[in-house]
Amino acid sequence: MVPPILINLLSGLSVRLLVFFLLVLLVFFLPRLLPGDPVAIFLSSDLSRDLSGSEAEELRSQFGVAGGWLQQLGEYLSNLVVGDLGYSVPHAAPVSQLLKAAIPWTLLLIACAAPLFLIAGAAGGIEAGKAPGALFDRVATGTVTVIASIPPFTAAVLLLLAFGILWPVLPAGGAEPLFPSDNPLQRDFDVARHAVLPVLALSLHEVSRFYFLARGEAITLSQRPFIINACGRGIKGWRLRTAYYGRSLFPVFLARMSDSLTGLFGAVLFVEIVFSYPGTGHLIYNAILDRDYVLLQGAVIVMAGLVLLLNWIIDAVATSLARRG
Amino acid sequence: MIRVEQLNLFFGERPLLQDVSFEIGRGQTLAIIGEPGGGKTSLARSLMGLIQGRRLAAQEKPLPSSHFCWSGDAWLGEMNVLRSSRAQLQAMRGRSAGLIVQALSDALNPHLTVLQHVQEMLRAHGLSERDAREECAIGNIPDRLLPRYPTALSGGEIQRVLTVLALANSPEFLIMDEPTAALDSFNREIAIRSFQNGSEQRCQMLITHDIELARRLATHVGVLRKGRLTEIGPSEDVLDRPRSIYTQQLLKLRRNAGNPMPLPVSSSGGNPALEVRSGNGLVMDRLSHSIENRGLLSKISAFVPAGSCLAILGGSGSGKTTLARLLSGYEKVQEGYVYWQNGTEREKSVIALIPQHPHRAMASHFSVSDVLKEALMLSRGDQAEANRLLDRVGLPTDTDFLNRKTRELSGGEAQRLVIARALATRPQCLVADEPTSALDMQARSHVLEILRGVMRNRKMALVLFTHDQAAARSLADKVCHLEQGTLICSEAPVTNVAS
């Protein structure tokens, strides 16, 4: 028998493949629909220099804008299939190579921050929602309301100022020291130290989402007979919070996670920019500043693919959990 | 012993319990009987300290809010549960005091199996050395149920699990809230025996609407009405020689529900299609209906003469509500006809629906006068009619009441307003779908009285859908059963369909 999760995975795949294909088309056509072509914009930018006609033509083919649209599209897609995302002139490197170096850092931040904000959000939300209106609820909800109203980049800047510059206990930027240590242990330690502030900034931004979700659910759960009965049986403390509240929150959290992945990737972008963290967000920002549209297109396609991939997996897990009840 | 002194409980401003006082000594069982919505479950939860909210200060009046507040005292042994800290309450629950509630589908954790529930209970109270399987066997839970999740259990099975859990720690105080409502007669006997077993060592409080259960278990009986204890005493006194009129009514109602009496039945027997149709009346002609290809109703035919009432009995899920909506035009008729027969002419029927939940039938942002004015406007009636209609259903006509929002009305008031709205459309026929099931006893008899009045005086046909035998008996000229989508109007005495 086929496990249900596999069926869910398959059924979710088609729509995401379609979305991805549409996105690729959009990314391909948008620059061509907008006024001016990439070469002209590139030439008008700060990097511009005098080019001969043949040089401009060469640049044109490098940007993939030589020839008719259909021919361009065919070339673009066939390159995409073999993983060729083009060549970044400012970085003097293939886009795929740049992304390969950047993606692990972005994933590292997300992988470290996700457990942090999920657990903090769930624990705080359950505690507050168990007794709405009590002291803990008022303090926690007030704090989270304020946190939720600080734009992600502001929170990141404030953290950077506080612990990176005014009281410099942690590195203020980058993912590693300028000259990484040869000792692998020391190197891991340095990476961890550099990740603390970005992870914290990211978690701070995301925690409010899950805190409010958990609190709202916990208020409803507290009225449900099975929780009241469990309290009546003397079930309390850790057991009540995990096996009763936590277990019931799980599907809701998964659903919200799959919905808010886009927001998470948006937030990571700001955090990386503030902390000069060498992940994809930083790469994208520099591509914008350098008007490096080849890199920008490639990064958008790959990141979109990544978001769709994660969203696909989380959705499949959530659906099979929901089906189990 | 359990001692409750002048307990008042409010939800916001609304009183749930008022000035409740009683004592239950060791070896005694007090049964609290009364209607649904009388505050019985709140009383059980208060005694376990399971109500979240705050204590009112002396002389403090409750304010509108969405929280509970209370005054008074409730002692379980040496402990005052209404003044204890959270930690003290947690130490008491499941140890010296146990709670058994009605087995609703949500009574157990949907993510734990039966065995896990029992193991968890034993572990939480330091009884890990005991074998969970043995505990289950004592409560008549067979081994095959142990690995199941609550969604795969029947109501009776859930009830047995709840009983095992509550009795696992041999509590000194046992509080039971409808503990046998979901059980079949065999398991009911087992449960009753387990409550009797060792009851001389316990103080027990039983909350129920099952008079028979109260008679068998209780040494004392209290009657709770709208949050007040109207009568309390030894069970034989209260149950056999009730002093208050309310208790007498309640006992009579329950007795009637328990022993069905013969009802007026159709003279034509099991084939309503052959019925003689003469004079004016509502005709249902071979109505069939299916939802998502699932047949719900098949070939329903009936004739309801003007000025008479057809009662249609049936359990939940028998298609009652669908038929009611078909008749009143809320649902499109798929197959068959509904029409009004005027002598030999067929007319389009004018039918008004009186639904089960009156609040859902009116826009919550409308005021009382908005409701009637809209109905009169849409049926091109006279706007001045509104007050007469309110009078007819026994509602006040002062400006204050006319400006009240429908969401602020009580269930009885709202249902009467819906009837008034129905009358405003000058229907030939009223269709009432469980019109009294959400109402208390007094409102119920009032609504039935109004229905009877309009039916007789205005020569209306009334189709009453209900599972309330007493209501059917008091109104109907003819009674039919809706079973598996077909209408059966048999000569045989009506069996007990009320559950």
Next chain:
Amino acid sequence: MLGYWSPVTQSAGFVSKGALAASVILMMAGFTLSESLPAYKTSPDVLHPPSAEYWLGTNGIGQDVFIGLVRAAPITIFLALVTATVALALALAASSLAAFGGPAVRGAVLRVVDVLQVIPSILLLLLLAAWIQPGFLGLVVLLALTGWHEDVRVALPILLRELTRENVHFARRMGASRTYCLRHHILPAIWPAIVGLFLQNVRQAALKSAGFGFLGLTDPRLLTWGSMMQDAMEHLYTDAWAWLLLPPAGALSLFLIGILIIGEGYSQSGGLTGKEQYDPG
């Protein structure tokens, strides 16, 4: 024809109309006030700390931060309000289409919403914004087009619930028109939810547009609190961050908190419940 009805709709819409009127007046006052202030122009006083002359100091090209703050206020708020309104209008149109249009149309609308839900819109927005450096209108269009679908997920179930209520059935059966039901039964009932959605949209739009300003992706001539914060990024290692970053960040946070508190009050008075709020953060 329905003169007697006006009290009902009036009381339901009173708060929101009042709030709307208040924000319009505030905005007009803001625009007039900023007109009467000196221009937001460059000066030789570069990175001047707060003083009697420059209340909140000056930035890297000598612009007065206080004047900028006041001038940016109405633009920032107006941008958020307009974006929220457009997104909500789109969402309500799509929801009505889905609710009234029969199962096939509803399926199609829901499919589109599903697709939009998995599209990583922030990346597309970045790509577009990098290309066209949107001004006021551009931002409104971009943010509204990528934000409306979340509202449909909240609004459609509420709309369907109200449509199938018995009071609507009754009115329809008695011959009332659809417009009549919409005006007198459905709209007043879903009004609190609409206001709740609107307030959430305002927050989302304010946060997102500030983000674009911060990244320097908006038209450089469009002065918002977000774009003012971008000035601070180059000066984190000097003292200037304090007067460059904190005033616009504080103003934006206060605005967001204010909206959240109004929303809380609304949800308590029968608007959205905690479950229906898709994203308070």
